[in-house]
Amino acid sequence: MSKSEIPQRENWGSKLGVILAVSGSAVGLGNFLRFPVQAASHGGGAFMIPYFLAFLLLGIPIAWVEWTIGRYGGRHGHGSAPGVYHVICGGKRWAKYLGVLALLGPLGLLFYYLYVEGWTLAYAFFSLSGEYSKVADPQHMKAFLSGFQGVETNQFFNGPWVAYLAFALVFVVNFYFIYRGVTKGIEKLNKVALPIMVICGAVLLVRVMTLGIPHPDHPDQTYFNGLGFMWNPDFSTLTDASVWLAAAGQIFFTLSVGMGSIMVYASYLKAQDDVALSSLTANSTNEFFEVILGGSIVIPASFMFFGAVGAQEVAQGGSFNLGFVTMPLIFNQMSGGALIGFVWFTLLFLAGITSSVSLIQPAITFLEDELRWTRQQSVLILGSVCFIVTNFIIFTLARGSMDEMDFWAGTMAPVVNALIEVILFAWVFGMTKGFREMDLGADLKIPRFFGFVIRYVTPTALLAILVAWFVQQGVAVLSLKGVSPENVFTIWATRLILVSLLAVLILLVIVARRRGRFVKPEELR
């Protein structure tokens, strides 16, 4: 039997580098915008009970699994899900095709994420230039955002051209870091961005805490009453299944598990590098940004300026509304608001770029590892595809293409992919071998109780999320119930793009197989 050579792959420059890269991948716009909205609208402080349980039983175990199989795959010359699933399943023919979903998810997200990332960059400049400083009420600030996005033409903008320019800039910067590689690009970016994000978060927190009473005629609108609006527990909500689902969904979303990015990053570890402590450290860093910073800035600030009723409306208005409508209005009313606005949007931009590079890398790793394309070829081809599809999203934004892409790529694919990887790890790779692999070079001994969790609890919880979704919304979503007729064509076009992409990815896996890239692990040397 002839043995195949394992190709030389890049490695992270330092342990802290990979931890910061995974943390940067996880810390995104959702930490500052989605979490506070979810907590405030699902029982306040009581939300933290299902949230921490989901962190313990879903987030931490799935992250350990992803780090472990990623490093294992990297040792065998595979960094992306098709190759990693192939080796952890001992070369079974079907395994590699399951990995395609872990490539589709991040790509689908990427197609609109770069555009949104561009908004944060543009708004950072708007803050300094005073572009939105004269806008005084929510209605006009919403119009400012809609005009900027190109959803409507109004007194503020006559097309999405500023947003487009910001997208183009962000696009080039992202692919530049990817082109530079794992160590010189992604690691360096995160080593600079994460500390700046901590400083930005601290500046915002201190500024909001020291605002005093912004409206003297409303002396009850203080910071601590704002914190109370966010944290006062309503334990009766714990009997509502949707609160538990929201908490599980938030943990899933925030830790970036099931996206395939953690696995890809871990594949660039050395064989003896720790995964147990590094994974937990990356998770804890993400939770610091989410609970400590995310839970203490936007909702209390909204309460201080708009009162309980206004803050309630803000919480119900969604994440984009909070970030791009409510927060600019707040900055307009505070002294030094232009600078604080700049700090806020810089924080969002850095949170965005550290996440978006992690959405690009899985496909790049797949092209490099399985098709043996050079970095230049991979960046050029993927960049072209990304550019074309993002243009479709930009010009059909008002027709719901972004929401549709987000639903399938950002909400559905990660849950299904996490279920696949946990089942493959616990039931095909096996927990005995799994723990041996987790313990290799470990700086932390993972409690064996997690063997039971990974084998039974995590897959059951993931299945419950999927079943609950299907029962509550499945038929309505699939049949486009409630979608206005003028949006139907765009939504089907978006679905067609995703299905076509899935077909292309399956085809590329077949090409890689025919080129002999998926040899059995025992045939490697």
Add this chain to the structure above:
Amino acid sequence: MSTGGWIMFIVSWTLIIGLVIFCYTRIFTARHPHMRAPLEIDTEAD
């Protein structure tokens, strides 16, 4: 903020900050048995 709010707030902050301190302390103080300290490496040629 109500007493319940303060309790949930303080418990959440304590858990997260405790976890962050635990993890980073272990990261910066971890010993790697597979790495040899310089004095253990025999550099003298026979």
